[in-house]
Amino acid sequence: MNSIGKLQQRNTEQSRSMDEQSHDTDRRKSSFIWNSRHLMQLVALILLASTASTTTLATRIDCDLYIAESTIPNAGLGIYTAVAKSSGDNIGNGDKAIPLVDMLWHAGDYSDDETLVGEVEYVHFFNPTQDYVWHGIGMGMDFESELQDDITTFWPGVDAMINCNLGLLNVIKSTPKYDEAGLHRNLHPGAGGITPYDGVPTKVVRDIPAGGELFKHYGDEWFSGRPHFGNIPLSADYEAILELMTGLHKMIHSLGMPEHISSSMIYDDLVLPIKKIWNSRTLNALFDFDWSDVEAAVEARDFGILLQPNATRSLDWLDEHGKCIDHIVHGPSTIEGAGHGAFAKRDLPKGTIITGTPLIHFPDRSVLGMYEPRTTSTGRMVRDVEKGPYSEQVLVNYCFGHPDTTVLLCPYGAGVNYINANRTQANVKVQWAQDGQTNHKSAWLLKDPQYMEFEYRTMLAIDYVALRDINEGEELFLDYGDAWEQAWVEHVKAWKAVEGREEYISATQFNAKYSDTPVRTLEEQNENPYPKNLAINCHPVLVESVFLDYNHEGNYADPYDFIDKAGWIPEKKGFPCDIVKRDSATETYEVSINYTENDESYVKFHKDVPRKAISFVDHPYTTDMHLPNAFRHPIGIPDEMLPDAWRNKVSQYNHL
Ligand SMILES: C[S@@+](CC[C@H](N)C(=O)[O-])C[C@H]1O[C@@H](n2cnc3c(N)ncnc32)[C@H](O)[C@@H]1O
Structure with a gap:
């Protein structure tokens, strides 16, 4: 129940108890006394109602x-x-x-x-x-x-x-x-x-x-490259400990041990002493868990359930100690x-x-x-x-x-x-x-x-x-x-659109607009060039080693299946390529890619490349933020907030 609800309940309870009191009162008492009780109730209710409205203002605002x-x-x-x-x-x-x-x-x-x-x-x-x-x-x-x-x-x-x-x-x-x-x-x-x-x-x-x-995952290297963290468990260690403990759990239960020996004794007397003397990342994933914790994780096939309680705060705590960012x-x-x-x-x-x-x-x-x-x-x-x-x-x-x-x-x-x-x-x-x-x-x-x-x-x-x-x-x-x-007023006054801007379209917009339109061959581009800021890239899957990588993961029979399923991955945006020929009947292309190996360059031709394996990208330094006349100015620290100690004015490097 929220605070308004609680208050309403309190109001009702209070008025109920006042009613009960009034029932206890000698009904033969003068109507004046009875009426003054009513008056007091009324005053009390008004007072409570006014408290209620202040409480409403202080009510916690939702936050996710x-x-x-x-x-x-x-x-x-x-x-x-x-x-x-x-x-x-x-x-x-x-x-x-x-x-x-x-x-x-x-x-x-x-x-x-x-x-x-x-x-x-x-x-x-x-x-x-x-x-x-x-x-x-x-x-x-x-x-x-x-x-x-x-x-x-x-x-x-x-x-x-x-x-x-x-x-x-x-x-x-x-x-x-x-x-x-x-x-x-x-x-x-x-x-x-x-x-x-x-x-x-x-x-x-x-x-x-x-x-x-x-x-979220920062990559194991982030931790292994910071020795001061010690031997904390890495991702694989959490998987390994689960497997290890699942094995131990099975073994203990298949041993048919005498009644006076419990599973937790084996864990306490065998596993924990080893953990103490062997500072291993995997064993460290056991932290201070006892055997009943570990068994619960084994049953859930998830070690994370043991970590969750310590990684959870109460909503009241968050409200008191945190700030809403939502x-x-x-x-x-x-x-x-x-x-x-x-x-x-x-x-x-x-x-x-x-x-x-x-x-x-x-x-x-x-x-x-x-x-x-x-x-x-x-x-x-x-x-x-x-x-x-x-x-x-x-x-x-x-x-x-x-x-x-x-x-x-x-x-x-x-x-x-x-x-x-x-x-x-x-x-x-x-x-x-x-x-x-x-x-x-x-x-x-x-x-x-x-x-x-x-x-x-x-x-x-x-x-x-x-x-x-x-x-x-x-x-x-x-x-x-x-x-x-x-600065903004001066910028707008002085601003002139740069040359070549009429034909400018970013690669993202171009791809969205023309993804199904045939791509012009080199010869056609001589007659009818693309905007200067655009370059053509072919999907990395064309390059055998990259395809093998993907195929290993996804087992795609057809290299181009990959593109339908996963699209163009941002980390691997492909290789610059030239469009040599287009087969309009099959909507496929012959493209060439320049390779360099051991300091030697060579060109390789790839045939039957589908349209979806060809995309437009921006040449470096051509998108809007690189425009020489793009606006730059920080938001002002309000005068009254600027500490005197920071008023140094002159840049250390003196370039601005
Ligand atoms: C902190 S960002 C605000 C978010 C920004 N509009 C965006 O889309 O990323 C500040 C920049 O937004 C633009 N901006 C903010 N207020 C503006 C205004 N009133 N008129 C024009 N541009 C404004 C300016 O480029 C400014 O330098």
Whole structure:
């Protein structure tokens, strides 16, 4: 029963007991006394009703997802579902994935390139995103850059904040979809000012009880490469321990032991002593479980059931210690040309903390500057520092900055990166989180920005607060501040559509529109070329070794069956190929692919390739966010929030 229900019950109980008292009263007493009792009842009821209305205001707002301290010791914050989930369900609403294109190169960090020693100034910069980024290739961003090792994704939000517990994996990582949100470089000054990698919900792969923490796989290497974690069990160890204990269980039960020997004695006297002296990852998966626990897991064929209780918090605990991260959904903004926007998932009364989010801190925003290339005397391409930066990483548009400081703070929370600027209709404001909440250390507001360079963990956090009652479905707006407003107005005034924009269409849109249209051969393309930003790729399954990989997993008889079943996997987007011939009757193609083996290149021809094995991709650096005139400006840290200690104004690297 919710608090209103309880209150109503209390009211009824109270009035019932008052009624009973009045029955006990001597009916012969004067009607005046009787009436005054009624009067008192009435007053009491009015008082109770007024308490009821205050209680209604303080009533807990629904919330499906929380951020709070993880159940894994020393793992920082974790994400919890407040409603039970079944395998196959979705969690969260998805969050923007923000590409960091050639960030090390642009920041001047060539530390892995010895040929440049003595030729350029090396910059070993503090990169606060290093523990918070994903490889861009697994996120479908491989075509944004030529430097495949230097395309990473800053991916704030639910999916990115989920911890890893290898014995209780209950969700899998999602892959964002490419969506320009209706912006076109022909029409919109905002084109290129947003990341087109839009969030999709996270998928549940194991039933989770209400209050359960979410866990996804980081890969075993993540743990084996961090010796300070000790010999913690890896994925295979949980499978192995289940097999081992199933074997032990069978053996014990087939032995026909004397009555005074119990199964748990064998476990306690044989298995646990071995576990004590042999620090094995597999045996460590037994933790402190007793034999009855282990038998339950064996019967359920699932060791995870033993881990679940410790990985579950009560809803009251979450409400008290956590912050809701589920009040925001996203969709096309109501502001023309602004891209995606954030919307209230439910009614949010004035003063509600809509969400709270930790912040990733850049002591010096200039490391996000982007530079033209110049060629060194040894023929290497390095950044041209002399010319200065021509732009900044699109990440800047999602972070908080201020003209008086080099500090840039990037929210790591769910939904917040969708909130657009609207000064006159702002219904949300930001404020520093309370000390200790969502990792916020208010002492950091007194530190010099350089101090921040030594800390990779998040130490600052903000809350987003409703400035007035907000109705479900209303778009959320923030006042981005004077500097942003001025920059936007100037940008729109100066903006001119770039050359070649009429024919521009991103590969994602082109594929969606023309997936069934025949592909032109090389000869036809001479007459009728495709837009310059597009290249043609053939499915990786054409390359024998890759097909064998897939076939091993899926046993596909026909190589192209694979494409129907699994589509084009983002990590393996295929190989550049040329269309040599088209057979219109069978709708198949002859294509050629260039291979390099042992430093030798050769061309191989593949026949009878179906249309579905051919796709269009973007040439690197051609999508909107690479436009030289794309808008860049951080959201303003409100003046009253900017600590004096951060007012350093001058960039350490002095490039911006
Ligand atoms: C934090 S993002 C907001 C979400 C963004 N609309 C998206 O689709 O990813 C900030 C960027 O959104 C765009 N934006 C926000 N408010 C806008 C507005 N009122 N008009 C035009 N563009 C806006 C600008 O490109 C800005 O730099």
